[in-house]
Amino acid sequence: TCRVISCSNMKGGTGKTTTVNSLAAHCARKGFRVAVIDLDPQSNLTIGFGVDPQDLKGSMYDVLAPQSIPIEQVMVEKEGLFLAPAHMDMVRLEMQLVSLYGRETILNKKLLAIKDNYDLIIIDCPPSLNIFTINALCASDYVIIPIQCSSYYALYGIAQLLESINWVQQELNPNLEVLGVALTMENRTRISGQIIEEVNRQFEKLVFKTVIRQNVKLSEAPAMGTSIFGYAASSQGADDYARLAEEVVKRAGL
Amino acid sequence: TCRVISCSNMKGGTGKTTTVNSLAAHCARKGFRVAVIDLDPQSNLTIGFGVDPQDLKGSMYDVLAPQSIPIEQVMVEKEGLFLAPAHMDMVRLEMQLVSLYGRETILNKKLLAIKDNYDLIIIDCPPSLNIFTINALCASDYVIIPIQCSSYYALYGIAQLLESINWVQQELNPNLEVLGVALTMENRTRISGQIIEEVNRQFEKLVFKTVIRQNVKLSEAPAMGTSIFGYAASSQGADDYARLAEEVVKRAGL
Numbered sequence: 056t057c058r059v060i061s062c063s064n065m066k067g068g069t070g071k072t073t074t075v076n077s078l079a080a081h082c083a084r085k086g087f088r089v090a091v092i093d094l095d096p097q098s099n100l101t102i103g104f105g106v107d108p109q110d111l112k113g114s115m116y117d118v119l120a121p122q123s124i125p126i127e128q129v130m131v132e133k134e135g136l137f138l139a140p141a142h143m144d145m146v147r148l149e150m151q152l153v154s155l156y157g158r159e160t161i162l163n164k165k166l167l168a169i170k171d172n173y174d175l176i177i178i179d180c181p182p183s184l185n186i187f188t189i190n191a192l193c194a195s196d197y198v199i200i201p202i203q204c205s206s207y208y209a210l211y212g213i214a215q216l217l218e219s220i221n222w223v224q225q226e227l228n229p230n231l232e233v234l235g236v237a238l239t240m241e242n243r244t245r246i247s248g249q250i251i252e253e254v255n256r257q258f259e260k261l262v263f264k265t266v267i268r269q270n271v272k273l274s275e276a277p278a279m280g281t282s283i284f285g286y287a288a289s290s291q292g293a294d295d296y297a298r299l300a301e302e303v304v305k306r307a308g309l
Numbered sequence: 310t311c312r313v314i315s316c317s318n319m320k321g322g323t324g325k326t327t328t329v330n331s332l333a334a335h336c337a338r339k340g341f342r343v344a345v346i347d348l349d350p351q352s353n354l355t356i357g358f359g360v361d362p363q364d365l366k367g368s369m370y371d372v373l374a375p376q377s378i379p380i381e382q383v384m385v386e387k388e389g390l391f392l393a394p395a396h397m398d399m400v401r402l403e404m405q406l407v408s409l410y411g412r413e414t415i416l417n418k419k420l421l422a423i424k425d426n427y428d429l430i431i432i433d434c435p436p437s438l439n440i441f442t443i444n445a446l447c448a449s450d451y452v453i454i455p456i457q458c459s460s461y462y463a464l465y466g467i468a469q470l471l472e473s474i475n476w477v478q479q480e481l482n483p484n485l486e487v488l489g490v491a492l493t494m495e496n497r498t499r500i501s502g503q504i505i506e507e508v509n510r511q512f513e514k515l516v517f518k519t520v521i522r523q524n525v526k527l528s529e530a531p532a533m534g535t536s537i538f539g540y541a542a543s544s545q546g547a548d549d550y551a552r553l554a555e556e557v558v559k560r561a562g563l
């Protein structure tokens with residue numbers, strides 16, 4: 056059966072897009088049938104796979120908008136996986152969706168039509184708890200929360216995110232579970248050490264064992280329009296994300 | 310006269326909060342009467358000044374909510390400046406504000422009452438173009454756009470942000486101007502060099518001459534609840550932000 060996983064954290068720049076890109080690319084290389092969905096108007100996941108949002112015939116804008124089209128019509132194949140791209144126009148869509156009936160479950164309905172074609176669908180969320188993120192959580196079996204361990208601010212928003220996940224579980228999607236907390240951008244500073252200790256204390260078994268270290272190759276890969284495995288397969292960044300992906304595969308029972 | 314400046318970029322983790330905190334702290338030390346407003350539910354600006362949002366009697370939630378209170382009632386004095394703190398509950402407020410008449414200019418009306426008491430008011434925005442950011446742009450004379458030069462994704466969202474600034478200028482606030490683009494977190498990598506070149510090519514004179522270099526003291530200061538000037542006044546981070554602040558003072562005619 057298909058597993059749907061969201062990658063979400065309201066804090067900006069915690070490695071959400073890099074995590075979705077890397078996990079999906081690894082799983083596709085392992086032979087899983089994988090799709091990724093870009094729900095951030097910033098379209099970073101789309102750009103990171105070498106797709107220019109301006110060149111597209113369709114995007115998640117067209118899939119989520121009131122006069123919508125099926126999601127498979129916007130899919131683009133890249134690195135052995137399928138990408139449902141985003142577009143900046145989604146910024147304007149947010150206000151429109153808020154007043155519709157059933158606005159929280161638009162994406163879930165769209166995914167029902169394609170779930171049989173995939174083993175894994177991963178959703179990249181914007182840095183907020185807006186209607187796009189709520190749609191992602193309503194459509195998901197699991198959520199991964201990346202935490203930037205080099206940032207002191209990392210811990211504050213997590214409580215609110217967990218509260219919102221609770222709310223989604225009770226009101227809209229009882230299947231939703233936190234798959235795990237992923238520590239990213241570890242840069243061997245005192246702050247990193249303190250954050251890692253605190254995250255392990257607060258979240259215990261939820262924390263993935265693999266810590267993603269800061270690695271310049273990870274920030275260069277998007278410029279080449281390919282995942283870390285396409286750009287620098289023997290780098291530390293590729294190793295770390297391969298190990299994290301294996302933990303995700305095991306926990307999600309893929 | 311009082312200058313109101315917003316710090317905004319939809320991309321997460323570009324240094325918005327660090328820039329507001331540092332510019333405000335420098336200007337307060339130089340003797341200007343300064344207030345900062347935290348419009349991000351993440352409350353990072355609030356936390357960075359050592360204030361625990363859970364301990365507060367009031368926050369920007371109470372100021373912007375329909376049954377609102379004056380902004381001076383929530384101000385907290387820190388490091389010689391006044392802070393209007395944020396609170397996570399603002400996440401729920403977003404949906405409520407969207408349907409109100411005049412929802413874009415709530416903050417502007419609140420600031421009119423206090424502008425005579427300050428030379429400079431700086432607003433920290435969340436990483437999105439939501440109702441809080443629109444309120445900030447409608448209340449501002451200027452906007453500063455921090456761009457993380459170590460991130461390939463840095464350039465994509467800027468066009469949309471400039472488009473939205475144009476829209477706000479035409480529809481809601483003809484005074485609004487882009488004060489400048491600030492290059493942050495420069496880390497001497499190839500990517501940084503490429504982004505700096507591209508930003509200078511696209512934005513020319515708008516780009517501040519001072520480039521903020523990556524400096525671990527800047528990521529440690531929030532843990533001490535004080536600005537970079539309170540924590541490590543002789544660090545490279547303090548030097549860079551002092552120079553940027555002097556450029557801002559000059560351009561804004563403070």
Ligand SMILES: Nc1ncnc2c1ncn2[C@@H]1O[C@H](COP(=O)(O)OP(=O)(O)OP(=O)(O)O)[C@@H](O)[C@H]1O
Nearest residue numbers: 067068069070071072073182268269270274321460
């Ligand atoms: N482990 C890492 N080492 C080095 N650079 C990294 C690492 N992880 C992410 N980056 C870089 O840091 C920046 C932020 O990461 P990313 O864009 O994935 O975060 P995000 O949470 O998706 O941001 P947003 O909140 O804007 O959506 C990007 O430029 C990315 O290339």
Ligand SMILES: Nc1ncnc2c1ncn2[C@@H]1O[C@H](COP(=O)(O)OP(=O)(O)OP(=O)(O)O)[C@@H](O)[C@H]1O
Nearest residue numbers: 067206321322323324325326327436522523524528
């Ligand atoms: N020049 C710098 N050198 C080192 N660390 C920095 C620098 N500027 C910011 N940081 C750190 O990087 C992280 C991101 O910065 P910051 O929180 O200011 O960005 P932001 O744009 O406000 O993020 P968000 O989009 O979540 O609001 C923080 O942990 C901050 O302490």
Ligand SMILES: [Mg+2]
Nearest residue numbers: 071072095099
């Ligand atoms: Mg992202």
Ligand SMILES: [Mg+2]
Nearest residue numbers: 325326349353
């Ligand atoms: Mg911030």
